[in-house]
Amino acid sequence: MAGWATRRDARSTPSADQPGPATPQPTDEALARRAGLGDRDAFAVIVTRYGPALYRFVSRVLDEPADAEDALQETFIDAWKGLSGFRGDAALQTWLFTLARRRCYAHLKRFPRSGSRPHVNLDDVTDRIPARDADPAGLQLGQDLVAALDTALRTLPPRQRSVWILRQIEDFTYADIATVMAISPDAVRGLLERARATLAITLKEWR
Structure with missing residues (x-):
């Protein structure tokens, strides 16, 4: 019996080299x-x-x-x-x-808003931009595209920009965007379509 108890304790007690179970997040x-x-x-x-x-x-x-x-x-x-x-x-x-x-x-x-071009940091959306070759020319193109997207986003009205950010950056569902914006899902789709159309025109040279 003593030997069985020893083996059971050895199995159930984590060693110093083994991490214990992760604490569940609330x-x-x-x-x-x-x-x-x-x-x-x-x-x-x-x-x-x-x-x-x-x-x-x-x-x-x-x-x-x-x-x-x-x-x-x-x-x-x-x-x-x-x-x-x-x-x-x-x-x-x-x-x-x-x-x-x-x-x-x-x-x-x-x-x-004033007419001046505001500062914005779009580093967090670069993974959504088409990949470029990892060479100096490709890197420069990528940086230029980020700057172009920066400018294009700032041309959108606040509601279109908000809907685009929530969908394209934060990956919200249409229903959740509708809740955040206090509008219907159909209105979300309409705003998103207009935002995408404007960005497509503004960024047509990058297509």
Whole structure:
């Protein structure tokens, strides 16, 4: 019996060289529930989990990096205040993007865009650009294409740009985009088609 117990313990107890089982990550629903009850650690996980994607979105909708940072901060303030009433009618990610969209559009109403070309960083969409040969000429073409896409996106009206970003960069479904934008899925399709048509014309030299 003692020998059997020894063998069983050896099998069930991880050795120092073997990693133990990974700690399961809390679900969005659990985090939202805990944060809604005032758990700041749970809210910090939400910020870490969705902050980068939200910043990608607001930084492409708004003209200036400082405005995007303000919108992101305001979005998370709204989230912290609103999580106590969050009932999960939409996914947490969708709800957060809805808050971000509202903040961006409120800012655009208060501060209309100037005619100057704003700064934008599109590094995160380069993987969606057709591949180029890894040579100096190809790399230069790739950089030029990113710059061209940068300019083309800035020509789109805010709603078209928002829908394009949510679909092409964040890979949202049409239903989730409709929720974020507070429009119908058919309206999403229409905005996306117009955005793609405009970008196709603007970037026709790259086709």
